[in-house]
Each structure stands twice: as structure tokens, then as C-alpha cells.
Amino acid sequence: MMTHLRSLRNINTKRFSTTQIRSFANEPPKVEYDDKQVKVNWESGRTSSFHNIWLRDHCRSPHSFHSITKQRLVNTSLIPSNIKPINIESTPSGLSIKWNDGTEQPSSYPWKWLYQSSYNPKLVDDTQLRKNEKVLWDSRIANNPPTIPYEFVMNDDKGVLNWLSKIEKYGIGFVDGVTPTAEATEELTSRIAFIRETHYGKFWDFTADLKHGDTAYTDIALGAHTDTTYFTDPIGLQLFHLLQPATSGGGESLFVDGFYCAQQLKEKDINAFNTLVNTPIPAHSVGSPEAIMLPSQRSGYPIINLDNLTQDLLQIRYNNDDRSVMTNLQPEMIEEFYRSLKLWSEIITDSANEYWTPLSAGRVVLFDNWRVLHGRASFKGKRRLCGAYINHDDYASRLLTLKEKFLDENLRNTHGTLF
Ligand SMILES: C[N+](C)(C)CCCC[C@H](N)C(=O)O
Numbered sequence: 001m002m003t004h005l006r007s008l009r010n011i012n013t014k015r016f017s018t019t020q021i022r023s024f025a026n027e028p029p030k031v032e033y034d035d036k037q038v039k040v041n042w043e044s045g046r047t048s049s050f051h052n053i054w055l056r057d058h059c060r061s062p063h064s065f066h067s068i069t070k071q072r073l074v075n076t077s078l079i080p081s082n083i084k085p086i087n088i089e090s091t092p093s094g095l096s097i098k099w100n101d102g103t104e105q106p107s108s109y110p111w112k113w114l115y116q117s118s119y120n121p122k123l124v125d126d127t128q129l130r131k132n133e134k135v136l137w138d139s140r141i142a143n144n145p146p147t148i149p150y151e152f153v154m155n156d157d158k159g160v161l162n163w164l165s166k167i168e169k170y171g172i173g174f175v176d177g178v179t180p181t182a183e184a185t186e187e188l189t190s191r192i193a194f195i196r197e198t199h200y201g202k203f204w205d206f207t208a209d210l211k212h213g214d215t216a217y218t219d220i221a222l223g224a225h226t227d228t229t230y231f232t233d234p235i236g237l238q239l240f241h242l243l244q245p246a247t248s249g250g251g252e253s254l255f256v257d258g259f260y261c262a263q264q265l266k267e268k269d270i271n272a273f274n275t276l277v278n279t280p281i282p283a284h285s286v287g288s289p290e291a292i293m294l295p296s297q298r299s300g301y302p303i304i305n306l307d308n309l310t311q312d313l314l315q316i317r318y319n320n321d322d323r324s325v326m327t328n329l330q331p332e333m334i335e336e337f338y339r340s341l342k343l344w345s346e347i348i349t350d351s352a353n354e355y356w357t358p359l360s361a362g363r364v365v366l367f368d369n370w371r372v373l374h375g376r377a378s379f380k381g382k383r384r385l386c387g388a389y390i391n392h393d394d395y396a397s398r399l400l401t402l403k404e405k406f407l408d409e410n411l412r413n414t415h416g417t418l419f
């Protein structure tokens, strides 16, 4: 079994146990209210306080919330600032409030929803909506790379769930036994989500012919990088199928776990880590006359990007070749930036962190371009690679919907009512 190095942290969120829901039906919580807020005294002895205006704004009744589209119908800006209950009732199914704002019907709040929505205090960690436990890896992943059979993915949505769960956990997943054609590869890609078309086209099938003004379309070596650092929203998943290995040798593929490398940098040199978290990097793709790709924030985005709320690793954006002229570094930061960049480069090019593998016809790789860096060795002769990009949100949505479909409520790690 592959050596599991370490999880970022055990981020299996505290799941809401359904047993607590049933007990509400038997003995609804006691509630109190005043001109400003409602207080719910849960059976566990904990209490939650909700501002009246927050409750009116989040009313779940049909007059204020569309039960199918999950969209708000109430016009928040018209809720009077002195909104307060005229009457409040703690019923077996939930909390019912009649407001002083002239709304005919009361507002209703199912107990499970109210508990999961508690913000004062927070009772459920809903920040991990799209995340499950992540397992960091290094070169030892070669002992047992996450792999799944082609037929399972093609013929069963559980196979797609299994594949995307590997992407969520490891950031990378292989499919073996794939029919070695571009058509079959494109069909496999569509099992995940629709393809993200870019200035390189939709489903790409390329050789070293400089068809596009990018060194990917040459035979030179490419160091570990993530793609599309020049996009405001870098592509999410990247799929490769090497239909024709280089006829005169070389062209092996490289993968590196950028999250593990970022963690190593943080442990090794917190100042360098913080520099790469706080320094925006400009990038461009301007090698073809038909495209001038620049990020909307021209100063660019940092190499290491963290979740604003949890400070968890969210996205690695690193491509040394595509980095533009840096005119926005404070002069006193220049040397610190290059020092930090060098440390980062030493870690991602440490052979202990590199997973080199010779892709081949029939073996498809899918990886999270927001986490896993990729590269390739130089090669000689003819080499043909096909593949595609998928938006990160479309991948995450496909995974969430498959979890909803197949996983027990307590295993989904989603908080489906928090829309
Ligand atoms: C994958 N495909 C060959 C279509 C495009 C490769 C783009 C490479 C570019 N330097 C970047 O890092 O985004």
C-alpha cells in the first residue's frame, strides 16, 4: 500500500449526526427572543443566538426562499432594521416565527438547518465543503500510484466517483486500459464534465510542431509547473494520454505534489513561505498572434494561495517560464523574493519529491492543476499527446453530486442545506 505521508490535517469535518435530528422531533429546543435576537437552547445544553434580521433574511418559507432553485426570494434591503418576532413557536419540525414586518405567513426553520447554520457559535465546520482528507505524497507514490480500470469509469458513475475521490485525496489518478485513440480519450474526459476550451483549443492532440506559441509544442524539457498561471481562474483538472511515446526516446512525465512541497517550505523557512503567499506573480501567454493572455489582476497572483477563512492550502500557481517581467516588487523585496523562489525550486526539484513516470498509450493521467505540478523530459523523434482541461468548479460539482448520489449522508462531507 502506498506510504501515506501525512494528511494536511484531519479535516474530516465534524458531521452532523442524524440522531440529534430525531431527538428534536421528540422534544423541540426551548427558545427565547428579544428585540434583537432569538436564542435556541439545544438539547445538548449548547445555545445558538441568531440576529432577527439574519433570520428574516434566511427565511426558508416559500414566500422568501425558492425550494427548488434554492434562491432567496426576499428582498434583503427591504427588511426593516427593527425587525422582530410578534410570535415564536418551537415545533417538532422546526422553529416558526411571525414577524412584525407585515409578512402574512410565518417564517419556518427546520431544526437540522438551524443547527448547521449556527454562527454564534459555529456548531458545524462548513468550511470544508469541497474538501475531504488530503494525503500528501512524494516519489514513493510510484510504489502504488492511484489507479482505476477504464471499464469501471466508463460504465459506472461509481467508477467516476472513485476516480474523482482519488483526485480529491491525492491530486492525481490514473486510468489503465484506455482505448489508445483521441476519440476514446475525449469520451473518457466527458465522464467527468464538459471540457474547458482555451486558446489552445478544446480537446487537444498535439506534437512538437509549435502549432501554438508555447514550449509545450516543442521537444525541450519542461520543469515542474502548473498550467495557465496567466488566467485569472487557472484550469482545474488536466488530463493527458500519450498516444505515441517519443520515437527516439525521452519525454517521460513528471508529477510533484505542490501541497506537500508548500508544507515542506513552511516547515523549512516560514519567511520564504510567507513571501510566496504574499508576492503576486505576473504571467502571460503571448506566443501566438491569436492570443494575448494576461490575468485580470495584472500584477498576477501568488505561487502559494491559501483559503481566506481556514488558511488551508487552496491553490498552487507556479510556472517559471510563463512569469512576466516583475515591475511591481518593492525594491527591498527583490532579494527576499529570489531567495524564497530558490528554496521553493530546491524543494520541487528534490528527487525525493519527484514522481517520474513514462506515460504510454492506454494509460491516462488526470491531475489537479491547482495542487499537482507536472513537467516532462526532453525527447527526440515524434511524440503525440492528447488531452483536455476541466474547470475546477465543474470537477468539484461533479464530485459533490456523485457523493450526494452514492454516499451515506454522514460520509458526504457536504453540508447540503447551507445554500
Ligand atoms: C496542455 N497544452 C499543451 C494544451 C497547453 C500547454 C500550455 C503550457 C503553458 N506554458 C502553461 O503553463 O499554461
Ligand SMILES: O=C(O)CCC(=O)C(=O)O
Residues within 6 Å of the ligand: 216, 222, 227, 251, 253, 374, 375, 376, 385
Ligand atoms: O508534453 C507533455 O508531456 C506535457 C506538456 C506540458 O507540460 C503542458 O502541456 O503543460
